[in-house]
Amino acid sequence: MFNGAQDFTISGGNFSNVGHDLIIHEGGQIGLLTLHRRTSLSASYDAEARCPPPLCHPNTRKAALQDLEHWANSTTGVGSAKILWLYGAAGAGKTAIAQTFAQICAQSGTPIGSFFFWHSDSSRNNPQRLFTTIALQMAIAIRPLRGIVDETVTENPFAPTSSIENQYKVLIIQPRLSLKDQTRSELERGETGKKRSRYSSTTSAPNKWLRTSDDGHNC
Numbered sequence: 001m002f003n004g005a006q007d008f009t010i011s012g013g014n015f016s017n018v019g020h021d022l023i024i025h026e027g028g029q030i031g032l033l034t035l036h037r038r039t040s041l042s043a044s045y046d047a048e049a050r051c052p053p054p055l056c057h058p059n060t061r062k063a064a065l066q067d068l069e070h071w072a073n074s075t076t077g078v079g080s081a082k083i084l085w086l087y088g089a090a091g092a093g094k095t096a097i098a099q100t101f102a103q104i105c106a107q108s109g110t111p112i113g114s115f116f117f118w119h120s121d122s123s124r125n126n127p128q129r130l131f132t133t134i135a136l137q138m139a140i141a142i143r144p145l146r147g148i149v150d151e152t153v154t155e156n157p158f159a160p161t162s163s164i165e166n167q168y169k170v171l172i173i174q175p176r177l178s179l180k181d182q183t184r185s186e187l188e189r190g191e192t193g194k195k196r197s198r199y200s201s202t203t204s205a206p207n208k209w210l211r212t213s214d215d216g217h218n219c
Contacts, residue, residue, distance in 0.1 A: 031153030032139060032146070035171075038160035039133040040123035045102035045114040049121070054096040061097055068101045072110065072208060086212045094212040101210070113137040128167075132160045135171035144182070148175045176207060 042049035056065070071078050078084075086094055095116065105112045113134035118124040139149040152175055153159055159170045 029146075029150040029154075031150035031155075031157075032136070034157050035132055035136050035139075035149070035153050035160055038129060039136050040115070040121075040126070040129045042121055043115045043117070043124045043129070043133055044137065045099055045106070045112075045116065050116060053099045053116075054093075055103075056093070056096050056100040061093065061100070064097055065101060065104065068097070068210070069104065072105065082207065083209045083211065086210065087215050090214050098210065098212050111138070111141040113141070127164055128161070131164065131167040131171050135167075135175070138172070138175070142179075145175055145179055148178045148182070152178075172207075 041047060044050075045053065067078070068084070071081065071084055073079070086097065088094055098114075098116070102112060102114050114137070115130050115133050116124065123129055135149055139146045149171070152170060156170060159167065162170070
């Protein structure tokens with residue numbers, strides 16, 4: 001998930017250690033706790049369960065990684081694509097490329113979510129945990145989203161167990177749209193300085209998805 005999340009305090013009784021720098025106090029923000037119970041903590045790019053993860057060797061796969069960085073940071077040409085599909089034969093190095101790319105994004109401060117499927121891990125071979133995991137990662141990485149995601153799940157506790165299509169709509173798309181509306185309202189009221197810079201960079205960032213699979217398979 002994400003390192004460096006700061007100033008996250010949820011009051012209440014018992015503690016539930018989500019990992020990294022986020023600790024949820026049971027009895028506090030129930031929405032995030034409900035979401036946490038439906039996530040896969042072993043699926044993120046920096047999960048302990050995946051250590052040591054596959055990586056590209058230094059000075060290899062340069063062209064592929066540069067193409068991915070261009071796609072992630074551009075809005076023209078290939079950068080206009082919201083979804084990029086990296087596919088190839090088993091053992092071709094797709095996971096290593098995706099892992100290395102995730103680390104590059106994290107090191108540059110780009111908010112990312114990640115989910116590495118694995119057939120023998122019961123929490124990582126279940127697509128029902130994909131968007132719940134990404135949603136919690138968003139709440140950790142993007143501070144203004146935390147309250148929105150928490151409120152969303154608190155008001156609709158069945159969202160994390162709903163269909164994948166509904167999870168994507170309720171847990172991923174709607175919170176982002178709510179943040180845009182909230183930011184627009186605050187800027188119209190004259191919010192300036194650091195808060196404006198932080199919110200603007202968060203809401204203007206494109207929502208892009210990188211998926212990998214074996215050649216010809218939808219995994």
